[in-house]
Amino acid sequence: MGLLGVYFRRTVGILRTEVLVLPSRVAVLVFIVALMALPIFTQDYYFLRVLILTSIFAIFAASWDLLSGFTGQMNFGHALFFGVAAYVTALLNLKLGLPPYFSIPLGAVGGVLTGLVVGIPCLRLKGSYLALTTLAFPIILTGIVFAIPEVTGGELGLAGLSRLTGSRVMDYYLTSGLMLILGFTMWKITDSKTGIILHAIREDELAVRTAGVNTTRYKLLAFCMSGFFAGVAGGLYAHFMRLAGPSGLEVGLSFQVIIWAVFGGMVTIYGPIAGVFILYPLMEILRVVLDQFPSLPEIRMFIFAALVLLTLLFMPEGLIPWVRDKIETECPRCKVRNVFSRHRCRICDAALD
Amino acid sequence: MQFLGRVGTVLLGLSLVLAMCLPVGAVEPIKIGVLGPMSFTQGEGHWNGATMAADEINGAGGVKVAGVMRPIKLIKVDTNEFLSIPDATNAVEMAVSRYKVDFLVGGFRTEAVQVMQDIAMDAKKIFIGCGAAHPELCTRVTKDYDRYKYWFRLTPINSKYLGKVDFILLGTAAAIMKKTLGIKKIKVAVVAEKAAWADPIVNISQKLLPAKMGMEVVGVWRPSPVAKDCTAELAAIQRAGAHIVFTTFSSSVGLTFAKQMGELKVPAAAVGINVESQKSGFWEATGGKGNYTETINTYARVAITPKTIPFYDKYVKLFNQAPNYTAGTYDALYILKEAVEKAGSVESDKVLPFVEKTDNVGTAGRVVFDKSHDVTWGPGYVTALGTQWQDGKIQCVWPYHWEKVFYEGTVPFKLAPWIVDYWKNKK
Structure with a gap:
């Protein structure tokens, strides 16, 4: 009982001193609590389906940010990792009968190996050359998928995978829980020594190399890590949709992930997650609203595109960094963030104005 | 009391109106x-x-x-x-x-x-x-x-049956050409858009046409589904001496191909699948050059x-x-x-x-519906149609007394005049 009390007091202390002092952290806490509590209030199949797919795509978008945002390795073919992992997961499940808790991690390993396969030839490439090369990979794989339909199912894909869990609510908790854990893991990676090196490679690779760091190894590591997280998303997708098909390799999906990440805010991890959590359900809200006006032409994609363009016009860094800069200020002396209403830093007491 | 009676009457009337409205x-x-x-x-x-x-x-x-x-x-x-x-x-x-x-x-x-x-x-x-x-x-x-x-x-109808109809249309056109132009062995150019769904048709054509249908495959051409120029393929087809072009198109290339084929007056009949030619706007889109293009279809103005x-x-x-x-x-x-x-x-x-x-x-x-809940295909059931553009109108040309099936309004398959002239002069 005493031990519990100690833990409780420590938790309250952390909440009071670390979380409640910053609006962005409060927003994250509210988001987590709301996400976990949601099925208590509604178990609507449609609502949960949208949020399950949102969580899966949030992992996928964050994994792109890890590679392209933090390391600067501009990947225009990120669907490759997603698609390969989906196919590996599907094959393991359908051919070997492996359940999702084995097939998904092994599918993610497929994503890691794909990261290596793509990473090695791309090491010498930069900028638009790298982007175009990465764009080619999923297109090549789509050709292979159609060339060996007996293995890949051709245009039909591989259907009939076992369900993720037994129920929609469990699917929801698994995907949203994994999204939170993997999102936090990616964020911690970027905050670690490795993350700082990755960031430095993005800013000035030559300088990092002259400092004695093997940048090749780190770039490959970024490809593999990104491949792993995108692979988990691909595996979850395959089991939830019960299908791994050529649509998982489409160029459209690769561009979609970039739109989500850039809209939310690159080089943050949480930005792309927020981007997906805003834009993906927004498309569904638009569907519901526009359904009330059946005489209107199909303008969902137009509204979506216009909104993204307007947002990026006024918030070039992305939505979340823009909001964060409005509600928080950085201390010029100790670089700690403070709520915008404070005049002096909560840590070093320096003037904030 | 009288007042209460009036109120009662009004209420009764209102109830009746409501009762009449409610069930609807x-x-x-x-x-x-x-x-x-x-x-x-x-x-x-x-x-x-x-x-x-x-x-x-x-x-x-x-x-x-x-x-x-x-x-x-x-x-x-x-x-x-x-x-x-x-x-x-x-x-x-x-x-x-x-x-x-x-x-x-x-x-x-x-x-x-x-x-x-x-x-x-x-x-x-x-x-x-x-x-x-x-x-x-x-x-x-x-x-x-x-x-x-x-x-x-x-x-x-499912793609297996669509394939069957596809080859029946080809066989019918070949028989008409043989009869009209006195050609002994029909030469076929297989032209399919570069898409996965078309691959099986190409593979089967190469095997089936020489082995079972007594035709010669003079070549296979695979233009892009969105090709804007097919003149190279059409020139090669003409050089190969094809009598029939067996098409498999679902995308916009069908429009380009049909238009340029008409412009160049390639002496070969276009038969097969061309989804673009199923649309009403095909005639305008090809400027009338898509005349005589034949395709599988579901609907036409026939009984x-x-x-x-x-x-x-x-x-x-x-x-x-x-x-x-x-x-x-x-x-x-x-x-x-x-x-x-x-x-x-x-x-x-x-x-x-x-x-x-x-x-x-x-x-x-x-x-x-059959046991697999698929629509039954065949004479007496759903057959699908073969339609051909004939001078600005989309006409049904198949089934034309196929397995005793004939739909009122169906007209005979027509060969373009330049095809007839070319092969008659060639003799």
């Missing part, structure tokens, strides 16, 4: 979800066919369910399936769980329809497919009947059944275009109406046996 408002409509990519021609076809049928049924009083006339309410479900499969699944899930639809019709892209099928089967909703041709969708019914029994395919021509004319009048095969939603609604009325219920399990026993004279033929 209280009748629950039968909700049918129409699934399709609504921004595209295919989705338009789904919606147009369904609205036409629903308006007709509702105009006639509705569907009689256990003695009560219930109207049909259509729910437009934009699946956006060409661009996003998750979008398609969300749309179907919404239709099923939010709008509580009783039945589903439509669907187009096979990969998406598979997932939509799963959602419909989870919810035990009868789903009549009007768009995806892959046989696997119905194979699922035979493999796992208990789960997939609610799925039926109405249009088009496949007594319902076809009235349906075709009304569709053209309402939507200013000819119906494509996704407009099969029209027949789907009538099949559901018939089954619901016989079952006296909208519950899937009660309606299912009656849909299975469907023997309905629809607009595209007599609809009978």
Whole structure:
């Protein structure tokens, strides 16, 4: 009982001193609590389906940010990792009968190996050359998928995978829980020594190399890590949709992930997650609203595109960094963030104005 | 007392008016979800066919369910399936769980329809497919009947049968050329867009034409599905001495190819699949150069059944275009109406046996579902059509006394005059 009390007091202390002092952290806490509590209030199949797919795509978008945002390795073919992992997961499940808790991690390993396969030839490439090369990979794989339909199912894909869990609510908790854990893991990676090196490679690779760091190894590591997280998303997708098909390799999906990440805010991890959590359900809200006006032409994609363009016009860094800069200020002396209403830093007491 | 009596009379009168109004408002409509990519021609076809049928049924009083006339309410479900499969699944899930639809019709892209099928089967909703041709969708019914029994395919006929019709059209054109021009051995150029779905047709053509149909394959050409110039292929085909160009096109290349073939007056008949030439705008889009292009089709202004021509004319009048095969939603609604009325219920399990026993004279033929819940193909059932552009009109040219099948209004297949001149002068 005493031990519990100690833990409780420590938790309250952390909440009071670390979380409640910053609006962005409060927003994250509210988001987590709301996400976990949601099925208590509604178990609507449609609502949960949208949020399950949102969580899966949030992992996928964050994994792109890890590679392209933090390391600067501009990947225009990120669907490759997603698609390969989906196919590996599907094959393991359908051919070997492996359940999702084995097939998904092994599918993610497929994503890691794909990261290596793509990473090695791309090491010498930069900028638009790298982007175009990465764009080619999923297109090549789509050709292979159609060339060996007996293995890949051709245009039909591989259907009939076992369900993720037994129920929609469990699917929801698994995907949203994994999204939170993997999102936090990616964020911690970027905050670690490795993350700082990755960031430095993005800013000035030559300088990092002259400092004695093997940048090749780190770039490959970024490809593999990104491949792993995108692979988990691909595996979850395959089991939830019960299908791994050529649509998982489409160029459209690769561009979609970039739109989500850039809209939310690159080089943050949480930005792309927020981007997906805003834009993906927004498309569904638009569907519901526009359904009330059946005489209107199909303008969902137009509204979506216009909104993204307007947002990026006024918030070039992305939505979340823009909001964060409005509600928080950085201390010029100790670089700690403070709520915008404070005049002096909560840590070093320096003037904030 | 007299005042109370008057008030009582007024109240009684009001109650009677209310009682007369209430039953009309209280009748629950039968909700049918129409699934399709609504921004595209295919989705338009789904919606147009369904609205036409629903308006007709509702105009006639509705569907009689256990003695009560219930109207049909259509729910437009934009699946956006060409661009996003998750979008398609969300749309179907919404239709099923939010709008509580009783039945589903439509669907187009096979990969998406598979997932939509799963959602419909989870919810035990009868789903009549009007768009995806892959046989696997119905194979699922035979493999796992208990789960997939609610799925039926109405249009088009499955791709195996489409392949059969494709080769019958080729054989018919070849026979006409042999007879008219006295050619002993027909030379065929196989031209298929570079797409996965066309690969099996190309492979089978190369084997079947020389081995079983006594024709010579002079070459295989695979232009891009979005090619804007096919003159190189057409020049090569002419040099190869082809009598027939066996086409397999579903994309815009069909338009380019047909137009340039007419411009160059290539002395070969274009026969096979060309989805672009099924559309009403084909003539204008090719500037009339697509004349004599033949393709497989579902609808034309011929009396496949007594319902076809009235349906075709009304569709053209309402939507200013000819119906494509996704407009099969029209027949789907009538099949559901018939089954619901016989079952006296909208519950899937009660309606299912009656849909299975469907023997309905629809607009595209007599609809009978086989054991895999696929529409039966063949003489006396749905046959599909061969249509050819002839001087600005899309004409049905097949079946033309094939297996004793002839639809009133069908005309003979025509060879372009420059083809006839070229091969007659060549002798």
